[in-house]
Amino acid sequence: MSYVSDNPLVAPEAVVVGAGPAGLMAAEALGAAGLSVLLAEAMPSPARKLLMAGKSGLNLTKSEPRPRFDAAYRPRPPALAAALDGFGPEAAMSWAEGLGQPLFIGSTGRVFPRAMKASPLLRAWLGRLDGLGVRLARRWRWTGWEAGGGVGFDTPEGARSLTPRVTVLAMGGASWRRLGSDGAWADRFEAEELAPFAPANVGLAVEWSPLMERHFGTPVKGCALSAGDTSGRGEFVISRRGLEGGGIYAVSRAVREGAELTLDLLPDLSLDEIRVRLARPRGKTSVSNHLRKVLNLDAGPRALLQEFARPLPHDLAPLLKALPVRHAGPRPLDEAISTAGGVRFEALDEGLMLRRRPGSFVAGEMLDWEAPTGGYLITACLATGRHAGRSAAAWARAR
Known part of the structure; x- marks a missing residue:
């Protein structure tokens, strides 16, 4: 798709700002509702964060019992619930397959395209939008609302x-600035419409002792x-x-809010079972080797035990x-996979339209919600984009 300066859509019926998953949806x-659409993207190409996510396998959604899926979203106000009810995991899978992308479900319920990458899906999606008459304007940066109901770029x-x-x-949150999500749009909103940005799905900063250097890059598996x-x-x-990775991301909200983080290094063994094994004769074996031999404890957990609990009792x-984890809080906001905060749902009606600005709708990570990784993020971006787009089309038709 390309935008041509003399294209008749210089005066489109609908403008979507941001060409990530929410904006594309x-x-x-x-477009499916019959409106002429201009899709304005600040970056040179669309969906950069989606493409980056796809480098390690595009996790589209999560196949699991619906109550468990819904519980992943905090908060989950009526407008978000309505969006996810209209476009949940099954709908996301059908939509991707409709774009010619066969899927598979992993052992944990995560859903991926068989191609794993995001680029085949994105190409097919852009082709569908082109067929609907949507035009893409690259390097168009939104500057805010103007007098008379206009929008500036x-x-x-x-x-x-x-x-x-x-x-x-649909301009994204405030992380991954280099991919276009810089949160600069917040300056155009009233203070009461916004919840402060905070890092979500983010690693924890730790000031390691020199002894930990040889363990950098070591995975820690099987912990609770x-x-x-x-x-x-x-x-x-x-x-x-x-500390970085999915296990840390899953608890990052609670840690960000002040909860202490602890690790169960041996979740399959009871306290008494561990004591029985540790009571076996050690002889001249070091504590670390004894833990390895009698408990089958890997190098990563053993290093963390030494780092966080010396002198050992x-x-x-x-x-x-x-094991209490000693850390210095979340890593910086721009390193987070996603952000909490953004436009408060109280500032929107159930169709995701701004109460203060009729005709303007908000979708995706601009909204104040968060969820763990594992397919929940992309599904909600797609769902809120669809919900906002449908609401906007209905609002336009009614007038």
Whole structure:
């Protein structure tokens, strides 16, 4: 798709700002409703964050019992619930297959395209939008609302102003600045419409002792993590900057809100079973080797035990079941996979339209919600984009 400066869509009926998953889905809904659509993207190419996510396998959604899926979203106000009810995991899978992308479900319920990458799906999606008459304007950066209901842009040809019947804003959150999600749009909103940005699905900063350097890059598997009312098993990595990976991301909200993080390094063994094994004669074997031999404890967990619990007490069993993690808080916002905060749902009606600006809708990570990785993020971006696009189309038709 390409935008041509003399294209008749210089005065489109609908403008979508942001060509990530939420914006592309909003454009699809508006185009399918018969509206002429201009899709304005600040970056040179669309869906950069989606393409980046696809490098390690594009996790589209999560196949699991619906109550468990719904519980992953916090908060889950009526507008978000309505969006996910209209486009949940099954709908996301059908939609991707409709774009010619065969899927498979992994052992944990995560759903991926068989191609694993995002680029084949994106190409097919852009082709569908082209068929609907959607036009893409690259390097168009939204500058805000203008008098008379217009929307302004900085473009390669200079400042431009459009007066569409409806506008859908889908400019992402405030992480991964280099991919276009910089949160700069927040300056155009009233303070009461916004919840402060905070890192979500983010690693923890740890000031390691020099002894940990040889463990950087070591994966830690099979542990159970607990923080506040959030707990579960997950893999993570010891990195130079701290602790990173899905297991840490799953508890990052609770940790961000002040809960202590503890690790159960041996979740399949009880406290008594661990004590029985540790009581076996050690002889001249080091503590670390004894833990390896009698408990089959890997190098990563053993290193964390030494780092966070020295000097080690005589009774190690309680620490092996609940090792307190000493950290310096979440990594910086721009390193987060996603962001909490953004446009409050109280500032929107159930169709995701801004109460203060009739005809302007908001979707995707601009909204104040969060969820763990594992397919929940992309599904909600697609769902809210579709919901905002359909609501915008209905609002435009009614007028």
